[in-house]
Amino acid sequence: MTRLIYPLDGLKAHPPSLSPAYTSTVRRAPSKPLILLPHSLTEVTGPVYGHDSVVPSEADLTRQHAGEPLGERIIVTGRVLDEEGRPVPDTLIEVWQANAAGRYIHVKDQHPAPLDANFTGAGRCLTDSDGRYRFVTVKPGAYPWRNHHNAWRPAHIHLSLFGHSFLSRLVTQMYFPGDPLFPFDPIFNSIPDGAARNRLISRFDLSVTEPEWALGYQFDIVLRGRQATPMEEPHDD
Amino acid sequence: MMTEPLPPAHELTPSQTVGPFFHFMLTPKAYGVREIFMADLTQEGPGGDRLRIEGRVLDADGAPIPDAMVEIWQADANGAYAHPASPKPAVNGFRGFGRCPTDAHGAFAFDTIMPGIVPTFPSSCHADLFCRPRRPCRRPGSSTGAARPARHAPGSRRCEGPLGVHHPPWRRR
Ligand SMILES: [Fe+2]
Numbered sequence: 001m002t003r004l005i006y007p008l009d010g011l012k013a014h015p016p017s018l019s020p021a022y023t024s025t026v027r028r029a030p031s032k033p034l035i036l037l038p039h040s041l042t043e044v045t046g047p048v049y050g051h052d053s054v055v056p057s058e059a060d061l062t063r064q065h066a067g068e069p070l071g072e073r074i075i076v077t078g079r080v081l082d083e084e085g086r087p088v089p090d091t092l093i094e095v096w097q098a099n100a101a102g103r104y105i106h107v108k109d110q111h112p113a114p115l116d117a118n119f120t121g122a123g124r125c126l127t128d129s130d131g132r133y134r135f136v137t138v139k140p141g142a143y144p145w146r147n148h149h150n151a152w153r154p155a156h157i158h159l160s161l162f163g164h165s166f167l168s169r170l171v172t173q174m175y176f177p178g179d180p181l182f183p184f185d186p187i188f189n190s191i192p193d194g195a196a197r198n199r200l201i202s203r204f205d206l207s208v209t210e211p212e213w214a215l216g217y218q219f220d221i222v223l224r225g226r227q228a229t230p231m232e233e234p235h236d237d
Numbered sequence: 238m239m240t241e242p243l244p245p246a247h248e249l250t251p252s253q254t255v256g257p258f259f260h261f262m263l264t265p266k267a268y269g270v271r272e273i274f275m276a277d278l279t280q281e282g283p284g285g286d287r288l289r290i291e292g293r294v295l296d297a298d299g300a301p302i303p304d305a306m307v308e309i310w311q312a313d314a315n316g317a318y319a320h321p322a323s324p325k326p327a328v329n330g331f332r333g334f335g336r337c338p339t340d341a342h343g344a345f346a347f348d349t350i351m352p353g354i355v356p357t358f359p360s361s362c363h364a365d366l367f368c369r370p371r372r373p374c375r376r377p378g379s380s381t382g383a384a385r386p387a388r389h390a391p392g393s394r395r396c397e398g399p400l401g402v403h404h405p406p407w408r409r410r
Contacts, residue, residue, distance in 0.1 A: 010248065013248065013249045013250070013251040014249075014251050014252050015252065022254075027296040027298055027300075029297075031297060040363075041312070041318060041355050044320075044322040045310075045318040045320035045322050045323055046310060046320060047319075047332065047333070047334035048319060048321075049273065058271075082247070083247050083249060084247065085247045094262055094263060095262070096259060104261070105268065106257075106260060106261050108258065108304075109258055120261065120270060121262075122261050122262035122270050124273075158253075158256060158259065158262075160255075160259075160263060165320075165322075166310045166365070169308075170250060170252055171252055171253070171254075171255045171367060172253045173253040187254060191251045195248075196249075196251045197251070199248065199250055200253065220250075221250045222247045222249050223249070
């Protein structure tokens with residue numbers, strides 16, 4: 001049977017389903033091998049959400065309330081590319097994060113750090129024709145969690161992206177350079193390859209930094225490409 | 238200082254868990270944040286037979302996972318995807334994408350329409366499961382979860398692995 005086969009090598013960058021140090025994976029990881037199924041048009045199509053779905057002000061997380069949030073104002077920008085190095089234009093990015101004190105507005109986050117009435121921590125933006133995105137926010141604080149004794153997450157921003165197709169869908173986290181919590185974080189370290197881990201660390205960039213206003217960080221994101229090869233593949237399902 | 242040139246090799250950005258606190262952005266209605274993705278796809282006004290998909294997300298002990306999120310992606314009643322690569326254009330503004338968080342019982346539900354036959358390919362709904370600690374569960378050509386039309390029996394099916402709903406029983410009859 002002829003099937004569209006997508007290169008799978010790059011997927012080794014992802015964390016395995018089971019990372020015992022990240023204790024939630026133990027009961028939530030698949031215990032059986034994955035079953036191959038035939039591909040369909042899904043691999044070349046995916047949700048398209050463009051300019052009609054984003055309000056420009058949603059890219060500035062510091063201007064969503066009456067006053068300004070506390071914390072270190074930052075600009076985060078970068079390009080979204082595919083594995084072939086092509087820019088991914090007009091694709092939606094959703095971001096969410098804790099406030100400068102490390103507290104999420106989420107009802108389930110009840111740890112003793114203050115909420116900020118001027119900060120929700122949720123934003124959206126769209127890449128331009130060159131795949132570039134940009135949002136303004138405050139640097140999130142580190143926060144504790146209950147994975148193990150004295151567990152703290154390094155400061156991070158959550159990101160969700162769509163890309164070319166349903167296959168390129170990505171949910172990930174962006175970290176900040178030099179965080180002392182990296183060696184102790186089972187989520188960051190669930191990525192087996194050190195080089196792949198480092199691709200989640202943003203880069204301080206003085207050229208993005210705006211004088212007397214905000215520090216700038218660059219974070220490029222590479223999504224799965226469009227390369228597919230029709231080939232004969234044995235299957236046992 | 239100039240921005241450094243891009244590295245020659247474009248290696249994939251690894252995924253990380255969606256975490257337990259995604260709701261205020263990804264399914265944010267309760268937080269007063271503008272919501273753009275919903276679990277009711279019929280609001281986009283598509284024609285076609287109504288379809289309700291219900292299920293639960295459970296862990297290895299059969300305990301509900303209350304902080305997961307399921308996404309679906311499908312063709313319209315004519316078998317067209319709302320995407321430029323679709324051989325047939327989608328009509329009536331049907332986007333074919335839905336998103337639903339699980340509730341305290343691990344349950345999710347979508348109201349949508351029966352996808353039509355897609356030329357050359359089996360017709361189906363496709364689903365991604367996002368759940369702490371998992372990245373998007375669906376991998377290309379892989380699945381161990383299967384949904385069934387709710388008309389048979391609303392209920393759940395044990396997800397023994399990635400929920401990549403990818404079965405053809407929903408062909409238009
Ligand atoms: Fe987080």
